Amino acid sequence: MSALPLGFLPVLVRREHASLAIKLLAPPVALGLATLLNLGLYLLMGRDPVAVFHAMLLEPFLSWASFSEVLLKMGPLLLIAQGLAIGFRAKVFNIGAEGQFILGAIFASAIPIWLPQATGQWIWPSMLVLGALGGALWASLTAFWRVRLNANEILVSLMLALVAAQVLNYLLLGPWKDPAGFNFPQSVMFQYDAMVPILIPGTRVNVSLLIACALSLAAWLFMQRSFAGYKLQVGGLAPRAAAYAGFNEGRAIWISFLIGGFAAGLAGAAEVAGPLGQLQRSISTGYGYAAIIVAYLGGLHPIGIIFSALLMAALYIGGDNAMVSANLPVAAVRVFQGSLLLAYLVAIAFVRYRLEWRHAAQGSAP
Amino acid sequence: MNALEFIVAGMLAAATPFLLAALGEMVAERAGVLNLGVEGLMALGAIIAFIIVYHGGGHLLGFLAAGLASAALSLVFAVIALGFRANQVAVGLAIGILGQGLSALFGKTYESLTVKGLPKLSLPWLSDIPVIGGLFAQDVVVWLSLAATVAIWAVFAYTKTGLVVRAVGENPKAAHALGYPVIAVRFAAVAFGGVLAGFAGAYAAVVYTPLWADGMIAGRGWIAIALVVFGTWLTSRIFLGACLFGAVSLASLAAQATGLDVSSQLLSSLPYIVTIIVLGIISSNRRLLKLNGVASLGEPFEQ
Numbered sequence: 206m207s208a209l210p211l212g213f214l215p216v217l218v219r220r221e222h223a224s225l226a227i228k229l230l231a232p233p234v235a236l237g238l239a240t241l242l243n244l245g246l247y248l249l250m251g252r253d254p255v256a257v258f259h260a261m262l263l264e265p266f267l268s269w270a271s272f273s274e275v276l277l278k279m280g281p282l283l284l285i286a287q288g289l290a291i292g293f294r295a296k297v298f299n300i301g302a303e304g305q306f307i308l309g310a311i312f313a314s315a316i317p318i319w320l321p322q323a324t325g326q327w328i329w330p331s332m333l334v335l336g337a338l339g340g341a342l343w344a345s346l347t348a349f350w351r352v353r354l355n356a357n358e359i360l361v362s363l364m365l366a367l368v369a370a371q372v373l374n375y376l377l378l379g380p381w382k383d384p385a386g387f388n389f390p391q392s393v394m395f396q397y398d399a400m401v402p403i404l405i406p407g408t409r410v411n412v413s414l415l416i417a418c419a420l421s422l423a424a425w426l427f428m429q430r431s432f433a434g435y436k437l438q439v440g441g442l443a444p445r446a447a448a449y450a451g452f453n454e455g456r457a458i459w460i461s462f463l464i465g466g467f468a469a470g471l472a473g474a475a476e477v478a479g480p481l482g483q484l485q486r487s488i489s490t491g492y493g494y495a496a497i498i499v500a501y502l503g504g505l506h507p508i509g510i511i512f513s514a515l516l517m518a519a520l521y522i523g524g525d526n527a528m529v530s531a532n533l534p535v536a537a538v539r540v541f542q543g544s545l546l547l548a549y550l551v552a553i554a555f556v557r558y559r560l561e562w563r564h565a566a567q568g569s570a571p
Numbered sequence: 572m573n574a575l576e577f578i579v580a581g582m583l584a585a586a587t588p589f590l591l592a593a594l595g596e597m598v599a600e601r602a603g604v605l606n607l608g609v610e611g612l613m614a615l616g617a618i619i620a621f622i623i624v625y626h627g628g629g630h631l632l633g634f635l636a637a638g639l640a641s642a643a644l645s646l647v648f649a650v651i652a653l654g655f656r657a658n659q660v661a662v663g664l665a666i667g668i669l670g671q672g673l674s675a676l677f678g679k680t681y682e683s684l685t686v687k688g689l690p691k692l693s694l695p696w697l698s699d700i701p702v703i704g705g706l707f708a709q710d711v712v713v714w715l716s717l718a719a720t721v722a723i724w725a726v727f728a729y730t731k732t733g734l735v736v737r738a739v740g741e742n743p744k745a746a747h748a749l750g751y752p753v754i755a756v757r758f759a760a761v762a763f764g765g766v767l768a769g770f771a772g773a774y775a776a777v778v779y780t781p782l783w784a785d786g787m788i789a790g791r792g793w794i795a796i797a798l799v800v801f802g803t804w805l806t807s808r809i810f811l812g813a814c815l816f817g818a819v820s821l822a823s824l825a826a827q828a829t830g831l832d833v834s835s836q837l838l839s840s841l842p843y844i845v846t847i848i849v850l851g852i853i854s855s856n857r858r859l860l861k862l863n864g865v866a867s868l869g870e871p872f873e874q
Contacts, residue, residue, distance in 0.1 A: 217656065219873070298660055354851040355860070359607065359660065360797045361850060364843040367790045371843075375836040494668060501661055536675030536785075543611075543669025547651060550662055554655035 217558040227556045232502055232513065235549035242548070243541050247533065257531045261523035261541075271522055273408035277480060278518035280410075281306070281472035283417040285496035286514055287424040288468025290505040292461030294428065295437040296444070299462055301347060301362030302469040303493025304369035305340035309470025310477045311373060312339025314484040317395040318381055328398040333413075333474045340470015341463050343369065348462035352455040358462075370489055377486060391485040401478045413475035418511075420468065425507035433460065469493060491539070495521075498546045504553075517542070574825040578818055580705025583713050584779055586817030588613070588771040588788075591716055592795035593802070593809050594723055595767030600799055601727070602760035603740035603867040607663025608648055609768050610792030611670020616641040616769030617776035617788060618678040624686045624777045634712075637773035638766040644670055645765025649758045656871040667792070674785070681783040688781045712774050719767075724806035736760060740865040743872045753872050768792065790843060797846050801853050803863035812849075819845050 240262065244254040265275050285302050292299045299305075313336035316328060346365060351358040377390040386393070401411040428434040440447040440457045448454065472492065477484050499517045503510030524538035592609050599606050616637035623633040644666060652662040693708040700707075727733035738746040739756045747753045772788060780787065794816060802809030823838035854860060 217654075300664060350847065350851050354855040355857055356847075356850045356854040357797075357800060360793065360800070361847055363793050364790070364797075364847050364850075367793075367843045368840045368847075371836040371840040375834055378836070379834070494664075497664055498668070534676055534679045536672050536679065539668055539672030540676055541672075543665050543667075543672050546661065546665035547647070547669065550651055550657040550665065551655050554657055558656070 213562045213564060216561050216563050217554070218561045220557055220559055223556050228504060228553070231549060231552035231556065232504070232509070235502070235545060235552045236516070238548040238552070239541060239545040242544055243537070246540070247531075247537070252531055252533060257527050257533055260526040260530045261520070261533075264526045265519040265522040270408075271526070273405065273410050275515065275518045275522050276405075276410045276414055277408070278521050279514050280414040280417045280479075281476055281492050282496050282499050282517050283421060283511065283514035284413075284472040284475070285465075285469045285492060286499035286503065286510050287417075287421050287507060288465040289496055290500040290503065290507070290510055291424060291428060291434075291437065292465050293500055294441050294505050295457045295461050296441040297351075297458050297461035298359045299344065299347065299362050299465040300359055300497060301344075301364075301366035301369075301493070302465060302496055303489060303491065304362070304366030305343045305466040305469035306473040306476075306493045307366075307369040307373050307489050308343040309336035309340035309473030310484060310488050311376065311473075312336050312342075312470065313474030314381070314392060314395075314477050317399040318392055318484070321393060321396060324396070324398050326398065328396075329401050329478050332399060332478045333401070333416075333471055336474020336477075337467045337471040340468070340473060341466040343470070344462040344466025345459075348459045351462075352458050358458070362462075366493065373484075373486065373489065377484065381484060383483075392483045394483050395478070399478055400482060401475060409480050411475070411479045413472075413479055416471070416475070420471075421507050421511055428507060437461065469496075495542060498542050501546060502549050574822075574829060576702055576705055577825050577828075578821045579703055580708070581821050582814055582817040583706065583709055583717075584817070585820050586813040587713050587716050588775040588779065588791050589795050589798060589816045590720065590810060590813035591767045591771035591774065592792055593798035593813060594720065594806065595764035595771070596796055597799045597802070597804055597806065597809055598723070598736065598767075599757075599760045599764035600865055600868055601740045601804060602736050602757045603743060603865055603870065603872070604649075604652065604757050604761055605659045605663065605869040606645065606648055606652075606666075606761060606764060607660060607796065608645070608666030608670060609764075609795055610788055610790070611667035611674075612641040612644055612765055612768035613670075613772035613775065613788045613792045613795075614674035614786075615644055615670040616772030618674045618681070618772075618783070619769070620773030621681060621686065621776045621783050622677065624781075625681060625684060625783075630689060630777060633777055634770055634773045637769040639769070641670075641769025641772065642762045642765040644673075645761050645768070646758070648765075649761040653754055653757050653761070653871070656873070659869045659871075671786075671788075674788075678783055678785055682785060684783050686777055686781045688778050710778060712770075712778055716774075720806060720810050727806065740867055743867050743870075747872075747874060757872070768795075771795070794842060794846050797850055800860075801849055803853070803859055804865060805863065816842060816845070 244258060247254050247257045265271050289299055289302055313332035316332050347358050347362040350356040350361045381392045383391055383393045401413050404410050404412050404415060436452045437457050440452055476488055495517055499513045503513035520538060527533040528535055592613055596609055619640045620633035620637040623636050624630055648662055648666045651657050652659045689710040691708045691710055697707040698704045735751055739753050743753045798809055798812045801812040819842050823841050826838060
């Protein structure tokens with residue numbers, strides 16, 4: 206390796222103690238870094254970076270109307286990310302939450318589509334439960350493939366997410382298409398009792414946000430206070446020690462996938478029984494993938510994830526704002542999400558390492 | 572042309588995006604690096620090539636620029652995953668999301684536009700054979716990809732370079748002790764994978780289906796990663812796997828053309844379902860994976 210002009214090379218040196226301060230600082234630093242990079246990109250694209258910044262990152266918080274939309278979007282992201290983070294801490298990588306989310310929406314929709322005349326307060330809770338079961342069922346396919354057939358769970362769960370999108374298409378173009386819907390790929394509108402009750406009057410925020418917060422608390426209790434959660438974490442941090450202690454790896458994989466699928470399915474059910482009110486194609490807008498970023502950005506910690514879910518939800522609403530006011534393509538949100546995770550992964554490296562400048566001659570590069 | 576002839580003639584072209592991307596990923600994985608961003612690298616290469624070819628830059632320039640762009644993005648992966656020793660799974664996913672986002676961003680004004688593909692070059696005599704003759708009439712990129720496949724196989728079978736890459740993947744500490752620059756080799760392997768992923772995306776967008784549609788890579792990058800497992804990190808088996816997937820994607824087209832009464836959604840998900848099934852079959856042979864797998868895959872290297 207050739208030396209820099211000054212003859213010094215940056216080297217990462219392991220810290221003696223992991224730095225908690227940097228762990229807490231990493232998300233805001235990453236947000237700042239990603240914001241700078243993306244504003245630079247918008248400048249190159251000929252947009253006014255100040256206007257985009259205002260529309261994307263400030264406006265979502267400036268009016269109650271748009272902040273309530275942020276809270277609405279936060280629900281599914283929070284639910285999915287809490288489920289995923291439990292698996293990620295056990296180093297079980299379920300990246301097909303998008304598919305489990307879609308299956309949750311499909312299972313939940315079965316009730317109002319098959320029983321359009323039914324009334325009663327039992328309908329929306331049953332839809333949520335059925336949706337969660339649907340998501341868990343879809344996730345259990347991957348768990349089976351991983352535990353019994355030794356197949357890589359990342360690839361299987363992702364492939365199943367792509368299959369789930371086709372199952373949704375099939376239903377919406379075929380048996381579940383609204384006969385009076387002008388051939389649009391969508392189901393009938395659901396009856397009133399199939400809708401999750403509104404939580405904050407005057408907004409679209411419904412009870413599912415409350416459920417998501419309650420499950421966040423449950424996730425915290427599970428991971429920090431239960432033996433099962435402890436076993437999962439040990440399996441992720443020190444697989445050999447976990448095996449030596451007799452913690453069953455297959456069990457950890459099943460638990461991770463069932464929890465992840467359950468949460469994602471519940472989120473999908475809450476989407477059709479909430480803001481959408483019908484099963485439609487636009488149900489899958491990438492929440493399952495965005496939730497992976499939410500989980501990491503929240504440090505895989507139930508409390509951190511609440512903040513990162515809020516941020517990611519704001520980014521979605523802000524992206525919509527910027528599309529209208531600054532003529533920014535929607536894809537800019539995905540670019541922002543990707544660079545945000547990359548910036549975070551760089552920042553988090555400094556929790557365990559610090560940078561040292563060493564003279565090239567004594568540098569450790571061979 | 573009957574269905575069989577159709578599949579035989581088109582199989583190699585359909586296989587090429589899978590083949591190129593999978594070979595690139597194989598090289599990176601053999602060096603011990605798991606890059607899950609292939610889908611994003613392909614998407615970026617695809618739009619870069621499409622834009623250049625659409626504006627009259629020609630296919631050669633399109634492919635070169637696509638290779639460069641995807642290599643640049645794969646180097647971002649390398650800096651964060653290898654330089655900062657971040658979790659390779661997370662970095663790969665982020666690169667995938669970023670690449671797909673950039674592809675959609677750059678491609679917004681090109682939606683549904685078309686470009687001209689490449690002519691087929693036929694081998695004399697051979698391409699006149701009945702039924703399998705179509706196999707010998709392919710465009711220049713397919714021929715070059717076949718040559719590249721042989722070259723990569725030869726590098727791993729016969730050269731010191733191939734040995735060094737494998738040593739770095741199998742036992743980085745020992746390779747380092749012998750004086751090989753582990754991190755530099757891994758950077759090079761990742762960049763090489765990036766170039767091939769860029770070519771794969773370019774082929775998909777300006778030769779195989781020369782029409783721009785957002786999300787046109789449609790999971791092919793992920794299938795390419797699965798192909799490396801199917802092929803148990805061996806060039807020859809990855810080639811066969813890519814041909815299988817080329818044939819599967821054509822079989823669904825042929826089935827639709829012959830008016831077979833199968834839902835188009837089932838046919839579209841056929842490659843994904845085949846991936847899941849084959850992955851289960853191959854992976855359940857734990858000995859095979861252990862024997863051919865890369866020992867330090869996904870592990871960061873610290874001196």
